[in-house]
Amino acid sequence: MDSNTMKKEQILEAFRFRHATKQFDPQKKISDDDFSFILETGRLSPSSIGLEPWKFLVIENQELKDKLQSISWGAQGQLPTASHFVIILARTIKDVKYDSDYIKDHMVRIKKFPEELIGKIQDRYKTFQESDFNILDNERTTFDWSCKQCYIALGNMMTSAAQIGIDSCPVEGFDYDAVSALLEEYDLLEDGHLNVAVMVAFGYRADEPRPKTRKPIEEVVKWV
Numbered sequence: 001m002d003s004n005t006m007k008k009e010q011i012l013e014a015f016r017f018r019h020a021t022k023q024f025d026p027q028k029k030i031s032d033d034d035f036s037f038i039l040e041t042g043r044l045s046p047s048s049i050g051l052e053p054w055k056f057l058v059i060e061n062q063e064l065k066d067k068l069q070s071i072s073w074g075a076q077g078q079l080p081t082a083s084h085f086v087i088i089l090a091r092t093i094k095d096v097k098y099d100s101d102y103i104k105d106h107m108v109r110i111k112k113f114p115e116e117l118i119g120k121i122q123d124r125y126k127t128f129q130e131s132d133f134n135i136l137d138n139e140r141t142t143f144d145w146s147c148k149q150c151y152i153a154l155g156n157m158m159t160s161a162a163q164i165g166i167d168s169c170p171v172e173g174f175d176y177d178a179v180s181a182l183l184e185e186y187d188l189l190e191d192g193h194l195n196v197a198v199m200v201a202f203g204y205r206a207d208e209p210r211p212k213t214r215k216p217i218e219e220v221v222k223w224v
Contacts (some may be wrong), residue, residue, distance in 0.1 A: 034166060056088055059087060091194055092192060093194050109132055167204055
């Protein structure tokens with residue numbers, strides 16, 4: 001078996017290994033090095049127009065965990081048992097609208113675009129957001145666009161975790177308004193510049209899952 005075939009098989013095996021773990025072994029903790037690796041795969045993930053409109057909250061405060069558990073019906077088994085619990089926040093219209101301070105700072109400080117190009121780039125982003133994708137129809141459509149980018153990071157983090165034998169579970173089962181209010185209470189939403197996209201737990205499975213089931217490839221792929 002050549003190296004390319006081996007790599008492909010290793011990646012597919014990670015996808016077969018990954019499942020939505022409902023209960024973790026609370027005695028097993030992810031090493032700092034392994035968890036830093038998982039976070040780094042999130043940080044390096046692609047995003048539309050390269051905006052990186054996310055922030056990863058690693059929840060360690062036990063009081064906050066307890067409060068989250070009371071309003072997160074989909075994380076009842078994960079919050080008390082996971083090694084690490086992350087809330088992925090997405091940037092709101094305050095930051096991702098084409099003329100925002102966040103975008104200008106990101107273009108200059110992070111992407112290193114020349115100052116003289118910023119106006120032209122913002123004009124292109126304006127067209128993309130206003131008419132190409134109708135992202136600016138309202139605040140919710142803009143926020144949903146940010147959340148789409150966060151799900152790319154989420155998928156990469158879970159797959160990368162699976163490749164090193166670490167389990168995960170994405171969580172959407174929570175009272176959205178209540179969780180937002182709780183995070184605002186802890187001053188974690190940066191005055192409305194961030195809000196909740198999705199949650200994800202990481203750790204080691206307590207029990208073996210049932211075999212993975214998926215539709216056959218013929219039902220999900222169409223060549224045209």
